[in-house]
Amino acid sequence: MGSEHDEVDRIVDAWRAQRPxxxxxxxxxxxxxDRLSRHLDRARREAFRRSDLEPWExxxxxxxxxxxxxxxxxxxxxxxxxxxxxxxxxxRIDRLVGRxxxxxxxxxxxxxSVLVTMTEDGRTRVDAAITRLVDAExxxxxxxxRADRERLAGLLRKLSLGFDS
Numbered sequence: 001m002g003s004e005h006d007e008v009d010r011i012v013d014a015w016r017a018q019r020p021x022x023x024x025x026x027x028x029x030x031x032x033x034d035r036l037s038r039h040l041d042r043a044r045r046e047a048f049r050r051s052d053l054e055p056w057e058x059x060x061x062x063x064x065x066x067x068x069x070x071x072x073x074x075x076x077x078x079x080x081x082x083x084x085x086x087x088x089x090x091x092r093i094d095r096l097v098g099r100x101x102x103x104x105x106x107x108x109x110x111x112x113s114v115l116v117t118m119t120e121d122g123r124t125r126v127d128a129a130i131t132r133l134v135d136a137e138x139x140x141x142x143x144x145x146r147a148d149r150e151r152l153a154g155l156l157r158k159l160s161l162g163f164d165s
Contacts, residue, residue, distance in 0.1 A: 011031065012031075040140060044133060046132075047135075047136050048133075050129075051126070051128045051129035052125060053125055053126070057095075057096060057099075058126070060078060060082060060089075060096060060116075061101060061118060061122050061125065061129075062130070063077075063078055064116065064117075065123065065130075071122075072115045072117035072118070073116055074114070074115055075093060075116060096116075096122070100122075101118065101119055101121055101122035102116050102117060102118050103116075103117055104117075105117055
């Protein structure tokens with residue numbers, strides 16, 4: 001497999017010929033990550049489309065689903081998990097209520113607060129979407145043996161932690 005070349009190899013080789021003074025190793029890694037990200041984005045959008053969800057709907061519904069029974073969070077908790085502004089979250093919740101994928105209810109622990117609860121239809125759609133997503137992502141990684149996938153996950157985690165801190 002070491003003798004196989006992809007489009008990134010051709011691009012890096014062309015740059016090395018033009019600019020031998022530069023180290024193109026980062027381009028070799030991150031250009032591949034970028035290309036793989038595009039494939040992943042297409043697979044995710046297709047999984048969501050087949051479940052009649054927009055990517056932003058997936059973000060909110062998946063946060064609720066991961067919360068476990070009774071699949072509810074406060075708007076503030078949803079903000080923290082989806083990293084959007086308060087106004088954006090309010091708009092998203094309104095739209096999801098309109099589609100009957102979530103509903104608002106008073107927080108029994110604080111009458112001034114509201115909880116967002118996923119409906120059965122929301123749960124059905126998010127469960128279908130996660131199944132399709134896991135299947136698509138498994139297919140994207142199918143060329144790698146499990147040990148390589150685990151090593152790659154560890155390396156990407158290490159790289160990611162550098163940005164998250």
